[in-house]
Amino acid sequence: MTEATAQATPSQVAAVFDLVAPGYDQEALRFFPFIADRLIAQLRPAAGDKLLDVACGTGAVAIAAAQAVGPGGRVTAIDLSEGMLARLQAKLTKFGVANVDLHVMDGGALEFRRDYFNHVVSSFGLFFLSDMSSALAQWRRVTRPGGTVMFTSFAPLAFTPMIDLLRARLVDAGVDMPPQELADSNECQALMTAAGLMDVNVKTEQMGYHLRNELEWWEIVWHSALRGPCERLAPAQLEEVRVAHLEEVACLRTDKGLWLNVETHFVRGRKPA
Numbered sequence: 001m002t003e004a005t006a007q008a009t010p011s012q013v014a015a016v017f018d019l020v021a022p023g024y025d026q027e028a029l030r031f032f033p034f035i036a037d038r039l040i041a042q043l044r045p046a047a048g049d050k051l052l053d054v055a056c057g058t059g060a061v062a063i064a065a066a067q068a069v070g071p072g073g074r075v076t077a078i079d080l081s082e083g084m085l086a087r088l089q090a091k092l093t094k095f096g097v098a099n100v101d102l103h104v105m106d107g108g109a110l111e112f113r114r115d116y117f118n119h120v121v122s123s124f125g126l127f128f129l130s131d132m133s134s135a136l137a138q139w140r141r142v143t144r145p146g147g148t149v150m151f152t153s154f155a156p157l158a159f160t161p162m163i164d165l166l167r168a169r170l171v172d173a174g175v176d177m178p179p180q181e182l183a184d185s186n187e188c189q190a191l192m193t194a195a196g197l198m199d200v201n202v203k204t205e206q207m208g209y210h211l212r213n214e215l216e217w218w219e220i221v222w223h224s225a226l227r228g229p230c231e232r233l234a235p236a237q238l239e240e241v242r243v244a245h246l247e248e249v250a251c252l253r254t255d256k257g258l259w260l261n262v263e264t265h266f267v268r269g270r271k272p273a
């Protein structure tokens with residue numbers, strides 16, 4: 001899922017997410033809020049904590065965190081995409097959530113003071129940053145001594161076999177597809193340790209479910225970072241790729257539907273006290 005933008009500039013990343021923002025909260029993509037809830041359940045922030053959600057998107061983590069820290073706590077949610085932040089703002093208004101602050105900000109260029117947050121978290125955000133080591137060092141800088149830094153990334157089998165089939169089709173059509181980042185749990189662990197975090201722990205969990213059919217799989221492609229490489233094709237060529245791809249994905253359906261593997265790494269570490 002990171003291919004679309006792994007080597008893109010921040011403004012290209014923001015443009016893709018502005019494009020997908022209106023459809024990002026669809027049922028087919030419910031793994032994002034499932035995983036956000038799981039992240040917050042593992043983190044267990046205390047009432048009154050201050051938490052930074054980097055690459056917050058439409059707020060799956062920020063909203064779960066806002067409930068956990070309660071009215072005496074505060075969540076700061078940052079993202080590059082104004083479209084994603086606008087969706088989050090609409091939800092905060094609709095649900096009357098008053099303890100979340102939003103900022104357009106690059107997760108690799110934080111504008112907060114040292115030791116400010118109890119926790120810094122990012123669900124499926126770190127792999128978009130061109131210098132992940134530098135970003136993690138900044139996340140550590142703004143975390144209080146003894147506080148937690150936590151992120152999620154997709155494990156190697158996530159979205160297989162559909163993602164491999166799509167990738168092959170796009171490569172055949174001439175689209176450059178960089179490799180998936182942060183799928184290797186050892187790499188996740190090493191990055192956290194190199195950033196000066198201690199007690200680093202990676203838990204890998206299956207967060208998948210059955211989609212109804214291949215059209216739901218396309219909803220995921222079309223409303224995620226995978227939209228980026230798709231948009232590089234001319235409309236007629238993209239339609240050919242889509243039809244051929246969905247034909248092969250249809251063959252993977254069973255009587256339960258289409259299995260969506262969402263194997264996820266939950267990576268956490270602690271800033272030394």
Ligand SMILES: C[S@@+](CC[C@H](N)C(=O)[O-])C[C@H]1O[C@@H](n2cnc3c(N)ncnc32)[C@H](O)[C@@H]1O
Pocket residue numbers: 010013014017032033036054055056057058059060061078079080081084105106107108122123124125128129225
């Ligand atoms: C896959 S979405 C994840 C959103 C949310 N965390 C969730 O779990 O639903 C990735 C988000 O990262 C944001 N993003 C990518 N690069 C970023 C950067 N350098 N700084 C801040 N946000 C970034 C995108 O705009 C997008 O909203």
